[in-house]
Amino acid sequence: MRYPAEHKEQTRARIVTAAARRFRRHGIGAGIAGLMQELSLTHGGFYRHFKSKDRLLAEALAEAFDDVGEKLRKAAAGSPGNEIGAVIDHYLSEVHCANPAQGCPIAALAADVARDSRSARVAMEHAVEGYLARFAPFCAGTTTEERHRNAFLLFSGMAGTLAAARVTADPSRRSSLLRSAREFYKRSFSPPS
Amino acid sequence: MRYPAEHKEQTRARIVTAAARRFRRHGIGAGIAGLMQELSLTHGGFYRHFKSKDRLLAEALAEAFDDVGEKLRKAAAGSPGNEIGAVIDHYLSEVHCANPAQGCPIAALAADVARDSRSARVAMEHAVEGYLARFAPFCAGTTTEERHRNAFLLFSGMAGTLAAARVTADPSRRSSLLRSAREFYKRSFSPPS
DNA sequence: TGTACATCAGTGAACGCGCGTTCACTGATGTAC
DNA sequence: TGTACATCAGTGAACGCGCGTTCACTGATGTAC
Numbered sequence: 226m227r228y229p230a231e232h233k234e235q236t237r238a239r240i241v242t243a244a245a246r247r248f249r250r251h252g253i254g255a256g257i258a259g260l261m262q263e264l265s266l267t268h269g270g271f272y273r274h275f276k277s278k279d280r281l282l283a284e285a286l287a288e289a290f291d292d293v294g295e296k297l298r299k300a301a302a303g304s305p306g307n308e309i310g311a312v313i314d315h316y317l318s319e320v321h322c323a324n325p326a327q328g329c330p331i332a333a334l335a336a337d338v339a340r341d342s343r344s345a346r347v348a349m350e351h352a353v354e355g356y357l358a359r360f361a362p363f364c365a366g367t368t369t370e371e372r373h374r375n376a377f378l379l380f381s382g383m384a385g386t387l388a389a390a391r392v393t394a395d396p397s398r399r400s401s402l403l404r405s406a407r408e409f410y411k412r413s414f415s416p417p418s
Numbered sequence: 419m420r421y422p423a424e425h426k427e428q429t430r431a432r433i434v435t436a437a438a439r440r441f442r443r444h445g446i447g448a449g450i451a452g453l454m455q456e457l458s459l460t461h462g463g464f465y466r467h468f469k470s471k472d473r474l475l476a477e478a479l480a481e482a483f484d485d486v487g488e489k490l491r492k493a494a495a496g497s498p499g500n501e502i503g504a505v506i507d508h509y510l511s512e513v514h515c516a517n518p519a520q521g522c523p524i525a526a527l528a529a530d531v532a533r534d535s536r537s538a539r540v541a542m543e544h545a546v547e548g549y550l551a552r553f554a555p556f557c558a559g560t561t562t563e564e565r566h567r568n569a570f571l572l573f574s575g576m577a578g579t580l581a582a583a584r585v586t587a588d589p590s591r592r593s594s595l596l597r598s599a600r601e602f603y604k605r606s607f608s609p610p611s
Numbered sequence: 612t613g614t615a616c617a618t619c620a621g622t623g624a625a626c627g628c629g630c631g632t633t634c635a636c637t638g639a640t641g642t643a644c
Numbered sequence: 645t646g647t648a649c650a651t652c653a654g655t656g657a658a659c660g661c662g663c664g665t666t667c668a669c670t671g672a673t674g675t676a677c
Contacts, residue, residue, distance in 0.1 A: 615675105615676085617673105618673085618675095622668105625666085627664100629663080630662080631661095637655075642650075
């Protein structure tokens, strides 16, 4: 059947959004059929929107980074003078730890995507660049370059710590690991006030 | 056919060793058939040695941690007075970055395993514990607890940084990221001399 | 304004493939007599 | 010492299943006349 104008674009956007969530939740092995089913569509229609799963993954990664970047930007904006502290508190929160599906793609997918030689890897590399550029200005450092380098160390380090915390089953241990990590990263990357 | 005594044990050990490499290289989705083929065996025989793939993954993780732990311990032993510096130089080396198959399982598999609710996750949690315990004594900190906490921050942070570096395609950028990470982690975790 | 036709997002069966796992079988060796 | 039998690591076909992808088809709407 024929659908109203704009309909296709909306469906496409819904697919990307759902995929961004599902890949982070279940890994890059998450399937097309389940994804389309979640949107009450059938898997065949997928290829009216994307050339391949890999291309979807590339777009989903970009959206995931934008999404998380925006959340962290808001946290920063809500704490003038302590931007990076607010970002770190958000990033290393128990909520973020418990919800990889809405969380940072570096923590959830970097290792998987690094194994991947296709467009998803390129997309991730590019998206990380933009992600870091947003937060570099808030980091300690006397030059743009140094702040950017620090943003990389901060986010990649926090991502590893978050991934490791997710392996930990005991909630109180997890929460204490996150707490000490928040202290450490704030101490290391807050600009002098 | 009947095989000489000890043969079975040796085959089992060869499977675990190959699996430890393959899982880190290809992710936990790496298949049984390919693994057995690499050892010039057929996939059917696998189940004479392991109850399931999940159980193999659990053992392979333990071996991978032991293996990397031992390499890092040797690096530490070769640099008396600068143990943690040597460990950091090894961990954040270009060789380690380029060879996930022989490298730290936190960087290669933590996110994947955290999604897994079965014995592999428990095995990983336990193995990380032992891994950190080896290096905590070399870390900065005035109490055992503090050194252990620092070991967690150091290794989980380095793992994230390594995973992020692996996404980076440009070799010179990768090498400069690793260099600044080595400096940062040494500055943060070396005990006062 | 009414009718014939084109469009194309979505459907669902089918493709080949690889997965984890099972199982009847093989056959060289160890053991029992 | 010689023979019959038990063992069991490894074989390879087969299981059901889910994967990514293709494709002939549907049918409500937009467009042309």
